[in-house]
Amino acid sequence: MEQNKPLGPLEPAESARPGVPTEAPEAGRFRAPLNPVAALFTGRGPEWVRYALLGGVLLVAALLPFVIQSDRWLTLFTIVLIYVVLASGLNIVVGFTGLLDLGYVAFYAIGGYYAAIIFVQVLKNGFGLDISEMWWLTWVNVLVGGGLAAVAGSLIGYPTLRLRGDYLAIMTLAFGEIIRIVANNWVGLTRGPSGVSGVPKFAIGDFVFKTNFRSYFLALALAVISLFVISRLVRSRVGRAWTAIRDDEVAAAAMGINTSRYKLLSYSCGAFFAGTMGVFFGQYLNFIHPSNFKLMESFVMLCLVVLGGMGGLVGPVVGAVIWITLQEWLRDFEFIQLHPEVRGMVMGIVLVLLMIFRPQGIIGGRRVPLYRKLRRERVSKE
Amino acid sequence: MEQLTQQLVNGIMLGCLYALIAVGYTMVYGIIELINFAFGELFMFGAFICIALTSSEISLFGSMVGMPQISFFLAVIVSMLVVGLLGVAMERLAYRPLRNAPRLAALISAIGMSIFLQNLAQSVFGSQQIKFPDIPVFTDSAGMAKAVTVLGAQVTYLQLFVVVVTVVAMILLSLFVNRTRLGRAMRASAQDKRTAALMGVNVNGIIAVTFLIGSAMGALAGGLYGAVYHFARPDMGFVPGLKAFIAAVLGGIGNIPGAFLGGLLLGMVESLGAAYIPGGSQYRDAIAFVILILILSFKPTGLLGSPVSEKA
Numbered sequence: 256m257e258q259n260k261p262l263g264p265l266e267p268a269e270s271a272r273p274g275v276p277t278e279a280p281e282a283g284r285f286r287a288p289l290n291p292v293a294a295l296f297t298g299r300g301p302e303w304v305r306y307a308l309l310g311g312v313l314l315v316a317a318l319l320p321f322v323i324q325s326d327r328w329l330t331l332f333t334i335v336l337i338y339v340v341l342a343s344g345l346n347i348v349v350g351f352t353g354l355l356d357l358g359y360v361a362f363y364a365i366g367g368y369y370a371a372i373i374f375v376q377v378l379k380n381g382f383g384l385d386i387s388e389m390w391w392l393t394w395v396n397v398l399v400g401g402g403l404a405a406v407a408g409s410l411i412g413y414p415t416l417r418l419r420g421d422y423l424a425i426m427t428l429a430f431g432e433i434i435r436i437v438a439n440n441w442v443g444l445t446r447g448p449s450g451v452s453g454v455p456k457f458a459i460g461d462f463v464f465k466t467n468f469r470s471y472f473l474a475l476a477l478a479v480i481s482l483f484v485i486s487r488l489v490r491s492r493v494g495r496a497w498t499a500i501r502d503d504e505v506a507a508a509a510m511g512i513n514t515s516r517y518k519l520l521s522y523s524c525g526a527f528f529a530g531t532m533g534v535f536f537g538q539y540l541n542f543i544h545p546s547n548f549k550l551m552e553s554f555v556m557l558c559l560v561v562l563g564g565m566g567g568l569v570g571p572v573v574g575a576v577i578w579i580t581l582q583e584w585l586r587d588f589e590f591i592q593l594h595p596e597v598r599g600m601v602m603g604i605v606l607v608l609l610m611i612f613r614p615q616g617i618i619g620g621r622r623v624p625l626y627r628k629l630r631r632e633r634v635s636k637e
Numbered sequence: 638m639e640q641l642t643q644q645l646v647n648g649i650m651l652g653c654l655y656a657l658i659a660v661g662y663t664m665v666y667g668i669i670e671l672i673n674f675a676f677g678e679l680f681m682f683g684a685f686i687c688i689a690l691t692s693s694e695i696s697l698f699g700s701m702v703g704m705p706q707i708s709f710f711l712a713v714i715v716s717m718l719v720v721g722l723l724g725v726a727m728e729r730l731a732y733r734p735l736r737n738a739p740r741l742a743a744l745i746s747a748i749g750m751s752i753f754l755q756n757l758a759q760s761v762f763g764s765q766q767i768k769f770p771d772i773p774v775f776t777d778s779a780g781m782a783k784a785v786t787v788l789g790a791q792v793t794y795l796q797l798f799v800v801v802v803t804v805v806a807m808i809l810l811s812l813f814v815n816r817t818r819l820g821r822a823m824r825a826s827a828q829d830k831r832t833a834a835l836m837g838v839n840v841n842g843i844i845a846v847t848f849l850i851g852s853a854m855g856a857l858a859g860g861l862y863g864a865v866y867h868f869a870r871p872d873m874g875f876v877p878g879l880k881a882f883i884a885a886v887l888g889g890i891g892n893i894p895g896a897f898l899g900g901l902l903l904g905m906v907e908s909l910g911a912a913y914i915p916g917g918s919q920y921r922d923a924i925a926f927v928i929l930i931l932i933l934s935f936k937p938t939g940l941l942g943s944p945v946s947e948k949a
Contacts, residue, residue, distance in 0.1 A: 433923050
């Protein structure tokens with residue numbers, strides 16, 4: 256009754272090759288021990304458990320900065336929240352629509368550079384505005400940066416519509432790299448390899464989000480809003496269309512879904528969240544540099560999604576929290592401080608082992624229930 | 638004119654190197670449909686092993702170790718063997734358990750492998766760039782590269798060697814795939830793994846052989862690349878690896894002549910673009926990506942690729 260088959264969003268492309276077996280992918284060997292936990296998180300239990308868990312997680316997240324005094328860890332958790340949103344945004348494209356995007360970092364870069372360039376332009380030209388009075392701009396930027404990224408998302412998405420599977424992946428990768436190379440070389444606009452420093456911080460009037468403590472809550476608020484929007488989005492008509500395209504594009508088209516339009520929409524929506532986070536990143540660290548947007552970042556984001564388990568809402572969040580924290584925590588070991596490259600080796604091995612033993616991710620790919628009412632009925636029957 | 642021929646020569650040589658790595662990508666993709674991002678790292682190991690074997694001593698794990706200082710040609714062959722076996726081990730440990738898992742899991746595993754190998758190289762050889770020793774056959778007594786002048790362009794012996802080796806390797810590979818029993822088994826596995834297995838083909842063995850050949854070709858390219866540009870560095874494999882993959886896609890992935898064509902095309906366009914487009918040298922890496930986008934926009938299956946049916 257439950258669909259236990261791990262999701263393979265690229266299955267339609269795979270089965271497009273004649274003769275390649277398309278049977279259900281074999282589940283990981285170590286599936287069982289993690290399953291009760293995964294079930295809790297993905298709400299296979301009663302409804303109230305799910306809400307209690309959600310509330311608990313939110314409470315912990317909100318109380319975290321009162322407990323942790325270390326600046327380093329507070330910064331880290333702010334970064335974790337950025338990656339939570341990035342991974343969830345990418346999950347719209349990869350997990351829900353089944354389009355492999357290896358250039359997602361481009362949209363993050365667009366947001367970040369938008370915030371930086373707007374600041375440079377206002378500073379340079381003034382436009383008769385006082386920079387200290389411009390606090391409201393930091394908030395407008397979040398939306399405009401996201402919007403710009405969304406437009407870029409559909410522009411970049413357009414030529415990839417005809418492509419499938421890995422060709423699509425390599426094309427998105429190319430766009431991602433082009434944007435980074437342009438950012439690195441268009442010195443007149445982006446200040447090239449020296450980066451833009453002094454991007455203003457978020458502020459409401461005189462209240463500036465200058466401490467890590469304040470920024471953390473801002474990040475938390477943004478993350479909660481983003482996740483809420485995404486969770487509504489994927490349960491909407493649009494989200495159902497995305498899922499249909501992922502599961503079988505030809506069938507979806509036959510059912511009257513305008514696949515091109517919904518794919519573009521998926522790119523745009525995913526890009527929007529990356530754009531907002533780019534702006535947040537710029538206005539949080541006050542510094543934007545091309546090396547923040549390397550191709551490896553795209554890979555990291557993809558890893559977060561797959562690691563946590565794609566196609567659900569919880570997976571990317573779990574993936575981001577665990578992976579980014581692990582990355583930083585490993586630095587604490589004396590051995591790794593002496594041999595920094597060992598950290599990279601460990602991360603690589605962990606990635607391979609996790610995929611071997613749990614290819615569907617930590618939480619496991621479980622569909623987001625499309626009709627909550629149906630779901631409730633099913634639960635009560637149990 | 639002289640500049641044009643010079644750039645063409647440089648481009649052809651660069652293209653040959655891309656083509657050698659692209660063969661690995663294209664053969665592996667042809668059979669198990671995996672983008673093995675770690676080929677760039679195998680390429681890097683190829684260069685490092687060549688340096689290690691041709692030097693009199695080298696720093697391993699931070700301590701100097703004496704080395705046999707064998708001839709470059711022997712070193713390339715040894716490094717091809719070692720890296721080939723490394724590739725087979727990688728397939729056995731990181732990819733085979735994921736053969737039936739969702740495709741993305743295998744891709745992530747490949748990324749993990751690539752991160753691991755790059756850091757392993759840093760740990761073994763240090764994170765600094767190390768210099769490739771001069772090769773006696775290709776340099777004169779003053780340490781200058783021996784060269785011939787063709788149409789005003791300086792063509793070094795080493796560049797000629799690269800081109801000849803690549804062409805020979807491509808011809809041998811094509812003959813291998815099209816004419817031998819093992820090659821036939823390989824093509825059969827690429828078409829349909831299950832049916833091939835039913836016909837008595839040892840599919841796992843075939844995949845291992847594919848990785849062996851692909852990795853050895855990557856190591857060959859790495860050794861030649863290191864010799865041409867006189868260096869090796871743990872992160873040197875990333876960009877050439879990526880471009881080789883682009884070359885494979887350009888030619889139509891899964892197709893060996895396509896990989897050669899794609900590599901040559903990419904190398905030449907990149908070389909000419911860097912020379913003639915204003916600001917081209919800064920945007921050198923972007924040129925490859927723009928070409929890729931253009932070709933895929935008009936011919937989504939690559940130049941020599943066969944069209945994929947919508948739904949079987």
